[in-house]
Amino acid sequence: MDVDRAVIEAAAGYLSSEDTDIGYLFSGWAQAALPHRRLPDDAAWQVTTDRVTLIVQPGLRPTSSGVPVSVGVPYGSRARLILLYLQTEAVRTNSREVELGRSLHAWLRRLEIPIGGKQMASVRDQAERISRCRLSFQIKHGSRTGLVNQHILDTSMFIEDDNVQGGLFVEKASLSQSFFDELKKHPVPVEEAAVRQIANNSLALDVYCWLVYRLHSLNTPITVSWKALHGQFGRSVARLDHFKDHFRTVLALATSVYPEADVEEASSGMGLVLKPSKPPVAPRAGGSMRGHLSLTASSR
Numbered sequence: 435m436d437v438d439r440a441v442i443e444a445a446a447g448y449l450s451s452e453d454t455d456i457g458y459l460f461s462g463w464a465q466a467a468l469p470h471r472r473l474p475d476d477a478a479w480q481v482t483t484d485r486v487t488l489i490v491q492p493g494l495r496p497t498s499s500g501v502p503v504s505v506g507v508p509y510g511s512r513a514r515l516i517l518l519y520l521q522t523e524a525v526r527t528n529s530r531e532v533e534l535g536r537s538l539h540a541w542l543r544r545l546e547i548p549i550g551g552k553q554m555a556s557v558r559d560q561a562e563r564i565s566r567c568r569l570s571f572q573i574k575h576g577s578r579t580g581l582v583n584q585h586i587l588d589t590s591m592f593i594e595d596d597n598v599q600g601g602l603f604v605e606k607a608s609l610s611q612s613f614f615d616e617l618k619k620h621p622v623p624v625e626e627a628a629v630r631q632i633a634n635n636s637l638a639l640d641v642y643c644w645l646v647y648r649l650h651s652l653n654t655p656i657t658v659s660w661k662a663l664h665g666q667f668g669r670s671v672a673r674l675d676h677f678k679d680h681f682r683t684v685l686a687l688a689t690s691v692y693p694e695a696d697v698e699e700a701s702s703g704m705g706l707v708l709k710p711s712k713p714p715v716a717p718r719a720g721g722s723m724r725g726h727l728s729l730t731a732s733s734r
Contacts, residue, residue, distance in 0.1 A: 445690040451627035464647035475506035493566025623715040628691035649711035
């Protein structure tokens with residue numbers, strides 16, 4: 435599918451959707467994200483922006499030989515969708531306990547994600563990677579820097595995966611208390627109707643979440659340099675000129691499902707101009723962007 439057609443179809447699908455459900459993610463994920471492709475199983479992942487440094491360390495799985503093996507860090511669009519589901523359910527129910535079995539399958543079907551065969555194997559693999567990994571967010575606030583070290587999940591219940599010899603699938607999980615607390619303090623609401631249209635593009639998901647987080651909080655336009663954008667989003671693209679071309683394509687896709695986003699390239703060619711924009715999830719009268727019950731999807 436060519437780029438223009440993909441953008442048009444995403445926009446049409448979003449605008450015609452009657453889905454008003456809202457998803458949530460911790461604001462740190464809107465500023466630094468997981469890798470897009472698989473890394474060596476023993477490799478850690480780091481992303482550094484002007485505000486946030488994210489480090490993800492792979493977890494270990496015990497083996498019958500007595501020598502644990504690294505399962506690798508989570509990556510790609512499926513990992514992002516599972517994380518969004520975990521955080522959304524935790525906020526929706528105000529509980530750290532989340533079911534990943536039938537409920538996750540139903541949610542993925544609602545997003546029109548195939549869950550049979552290889553697709554289901556990918557979901558199960560990413561769920562295990564998430565359950566075992568450890569992460570740290572180092573976040574700058576003016577002259578101060580805060581560090582949050584945590585597992586995303588502090589308990590997980592596994593069941594045997596009949597499709598993988600010796601494999602396990604995460605059936606139920608509990609978000610770590612520290613991650614749950616940070617999520618409740620700093621949630622970013624997103625439209626599931628938008629997520630559905632870009633669910634198979636991990637970079638488009640990252641750019642969409644970043645724009646949702648950044649644009650509504652601006653009072654005046656700001657310019658983000660190509661170098662900064664490359665550092666945040668382009669770890670897998672070595673050359674800056676190649677990254678620019680790829681990012682422009684992904685930006686068009688992300689803004690097709692966030693039509694309120696006011697973004698343009700700087701006339702100087704130095705980067706991207708972000709302008710104050712209406713959030714896709716608008717506060718109700720007397721409400722706040724931070725409260726679950728006070729939020730509603732913007733009319734389309």
